[in-house]
Amino acid sequence: EDKVVQSPLSLVVHEGDTVTLNCSYEVTNFRSLLWYKQEKKAPTFLFMLTSSGIEKKSGRLSSILDKKELFSILNITATQTGDSAVYLCAVEAGTYKYIFGTGTRLKVLA
Amino acid sequence: NAGVTQTPKFQVLKTGQSMTLQCAQDMNHNSMYWYRQDPGMGLRLIYYSASEGTTDKGEVPNGYNVSRLNKREFSLRLESAAPSQTSVYFCASSRGAGETQYFGPGTRLLVL
Numbered sequence: 001e002d003k004v005v006q007s008p009l010s011l012v013v014h015e016g017d018t019v020t021l022n023c024s025y026e027v028t029n030f031r032s033l034l035w036y037k038q039e040k041k042a043p044t045f046l047f048m049l050t051s052s053g054i055e056k057k058s059g060r061l062s063s064i065l066d067k068k069e070l071f072s073i074l075n076i077t078a079t080q081t082g083d084s085a086v087y088l089c090a091v092e093a094g095t096y097k098y099i100f101g102t103g104t105r106l107k108v109l110a
Numbered sequence: 111n112a113g114v115t116q117t118p119k120f121q122v123l124k125t126g127q128s129m130t131l132q133c134a135q136d137m138n139h140n141s142m143y144w145y146r147q148d149p150g151m152g153l154r155l156i157y158y159s160a161s162e163g164t165t166d167k168g169e170v171p172n173g174y175n176v177s178r179l180n181k182r183e184f185s186l187r188l189e190s191a192a193p194s195q196t197s198v199y200f201c202a203s204s205r206g207a208g209e210t211q212y213f214g215p216g217t218r219l220l221v222l
Contacts, residue, residue: 031208042213095207100152
């Protein structure tokens with residue numbers, strides 16, 4: 001059975017800290033891995049990763065995929081209170097087949 | 111550009127009642143999706159429409175029907191609501207398979 005597991009479930013840090021969120025997966029037909037940020041409402045897209053070892057970066061956020069060990073990490077440096085959200089990882093495991101993890105809830109304290 | 115819009119934002123139903131959740135996108139996307147999100151579980155795909163005129167079942171289709179009314183609109187119908195359908199429902203759209211999905215703000219549904 002295809003599955004995506006995120007860790008930790010939740011995390012509390014102080015502004016300025018660096019955090020690493022983990023996403024591991026077991027799927028039979030991997031196509032891509034996606035990261036989303038979900039604040040109060042709609043998940044918003046952060047990154048799509050398809051190749052191992054190539055870091056994707058957007059401001060203070062970065063992500064990398066390891067297809068051999070079947071995981072991805074999302075790093076956030078110099079965290080701000082606006083980074084508080086649930087971060088979702090999803091794997092595209094076939095045509096129109098997306099498996100989502102349960103998310104990591106991040107709270108950044110001022 | 112409004113992106114993906116959903117109505118209503120919140121709805122309370124009694125068991126056995128029916129309702130339709132509406133979704134529209136203005137990005138000229140070909141593909142549209144309906145997900146549900148429950149506590150402790152990831153987003154789960156209910157139905158999707160790869161292109162106008164087609165619909166297919168996702169992971170959890172039982173108890174739901176969909177209609178792709180035109181390229182912009184994709185509705186989700188609960189014919190006879192059950193408490194197990196209490197959830198937050200998200201509509202999403204993308205240019206096609208494997209492309210980035212853009213999500214609507216969600217509909218919170220409570221079935222008593």
